[in-house]
Amino acid sequence: MNDLIHKIKSSKTTINYNSLGEFVKAINFDELKYDELVNEPEHVGDYGRNILTLEPFECVLINWPAGVESAVHFHDGLFGYVFVLEGELDNVSYRFEGDKLIEYAIDRYGKKGLMPEPDGVIHKLRNNSTSQRAITLHFYYPAIHSFEGMEIYHLEKEEIGILSDQAKTAKWSLEEGHFKEVRKNAFDFVSFEAFKQN
Numbered sequence: 001m002n003d004l005i006h007k008i009k010s011s012k013t014t015i016n017y018n019s020l021g022e023f024v025k026a027i028n029f030d031e032l033k034y035d036e037l038v039n040e041p042e043h044v045g046d047y048g049r050n051i052l053t054l055e056p057f058e059c060v061l062i063n064w065p066a067g068v069e070s071a072v073h074f075h076d077g078l079f080g081y082v083f084v085l086e087g088e089l090d091n092v093s094y095r096f097e098g099d100k101l102i103e104y105a106i107d108r109y110g111k112k113g114l115m116p117e118p119d120g121v122i123h124k125l126r127n128n129s130t131s132q133r134a135i136t137l138h139f140y141y142p143a144i145h146s147f148e149g150m151e152i153y154h155l156e157k158e159e160i161g162i163l164s165d166q167a168k169t170a171k172w173s174l175e176e177g178h179f180k181e182v183r184k185n186a187f188d189f190v191s192f193e194a195f196k197q198n
């Protein structure tokens, strides 16, 4: 992994969605040793994160225990790619149609799969396994120095939360000061099952 981090840090190319994709596709993932870099989550239900570098773009190793998922979040000026080193990860995609938030696609990525996260998407990532962890390597630009202003979506409560600069993770939390604003009754959620029936 050291070689890869060195390569990222010394990379001089202008970073956009395509050039980052080219960089990631050229990596020889078979040679990557990551076992000693895998962090356990700090709390039950979380993923474990190990930020390997933030510049010139972010590279973060994530450990998803069985059943763990991210919050549904909006990429506003943020793009990247996710490579699956171990296990399987689902990308669950959403879009607004009027005031409806529609869960319209679930794509599963297995070992050696490369999941794109283009700018503008609303999605969540999840490890749907009941027994196996997933280990993934994420590449983001720009690096996520702060979650301030990021929108996350609570599907059951139909709320949108806008994170503050004090948010340490992009998830629903009762911590004081975690949100700048929470919009209630912000949308009508349409599940993937309901979407498929139409």
Ligand SMILES: [Fe+2]
Pocket: 073, 075, 117, 123
């Ligand atoms: Fe994302």
